[in-house]
Amino acid sequence: xxxxxxxxxxxxxxxxxxxxxxxxxxxxxxxxxxxxxxxxxxxxxxxxxxxxxxxxxxxxxxxxxxxxxxxxxxxxxxxxxxxxxxxxxxxxxxxxxxxxxxxxxxxxxxxxxxxxxxxxxxxxxxxxxxxxxxxxxxxxxxxxxxxxxxxxxxxxxxxxxxxxxxxxxxxxxxxxxxxxxxxxxxxxxxxxxxxxxxxxxxxxxxxxxxxxxxxxxxxxxxxxxxxxxxxxxxxxxxxxxxxxxxxxxxxxxxxxxxxxxxxxxxxxxxxxxxxxxxxxxxxxxxxxxxxxxxxxxxxxxxxxxxxxx
Ligand SMILES: [Zn+2]
Numbered sequence: 518x519x520x521x522x523x524x525x526x527x528x529x530x531x532x533x534x535x536x537x538x539x540x541x542x543x544x545x546x547x548x549x550x551x552x553x554x555x556x557x558x559x560x561x562x563x564x565x566x567x568x569x570x571x572x573x574x575x576x577x578x579x580x581x582x583x584x585x586x587x588x589x590x591x592x593x594x595x596x597x598x599x600x601x602x603x604x605x606x607x608x609x610x611x612x613x614x615x616x617x618x619x620x621x622x623x624x625x626x627x628x629x630x631x632x633x634x635x636x637x638x639x640x641x642x643x644x645x646x647x648x649x650x651x652x653x654x655x656x657x658x659x660x661x662x663x664x665x666x667x668x669x670x671x672x673x674x675x676x677x678x679x680x681x682x683x684x685x686x687x688x689x690x691x692x693x694x695x696x697x698x699x700x701x702x703x704x705x706x707x708x709x710x711x712x713x714x715x716x717x718x719x720x721x722x723x724x725x726x727x728x729x730x731x732x733x734x735x736x737x738x739x740x741x742x743x744x745x746x747x748x749x750x751x752x753x754x755x756x757x758x759x760x761x762x763x764x765x766x767x768x769x770x771x772x773x774x775x776x777x778x779x780x781x782x783x784x785x786x787x788x789x790x791x792x793x794x795x796x797x798x799x800x801x802x803x804x805x806x807x808x809x810x811x812x813x814x815x816x817x818x819x820x821x822x823x824x825x826x
Pocket of ligand 1: 582584585783
């Protein structure tokens, strides 16, 4: 069975605290295990969660501020230390290529792992994965920043009882699924007659940004949205000035975008009580709400069921 879940490595912006590591997130999504924004200490946080370097298939960096990338040297060297046998794809804003080059070779090590480096050159750049499409959208922050979303195409699920009623079995099922129809004894059976729609799922990852079109483009109909809420509304002016979101803004984006499960994270060290983020977000968003904590797991919600008709 496929597994789709978010593993939270760290939730602090800028400076870690006693209870919050620098940022870091792993998305398990079928055959992809994607590490997003490994901040300082990510290698050790991985150890606590049971995700190994060998599990990783891809690394996505939104931008080159330290809380989103200082974990790259350790993580990249660990790929080689563990002799990870498969290539690991890496995406980051192309304008930060010099930072990436330095982080990748921050110290001497015996490099055996293969990195498939594909920088993000432009807003809307897409990478085709087996499980869907990874898309980058530009965000608004003092340095070049891209958020990411993973979009699974809509599909359909064949219904065994309907197939059986038509006497369709074996390779004919695959043909019907692929072609869309099957001619049986002079009668045409269509895929729609023997299947039910299977809506694709979406994951979105929105880090450091002021409110902008890219935020909405990423969040649109996300089953799981991970979004920064560095500040509370009481610091809204400061948030706008430095290119960050408040919990209230993030929650309104989620509500307006039809998000199902909202994960707030990337908290400023100035707030001691995480409940304040929940209280503020709740005023705008009535779906599933998670105030992220280090070393916890958040499931992608079960697939939406389309009502008939
Ligand atoms: Zn940050």
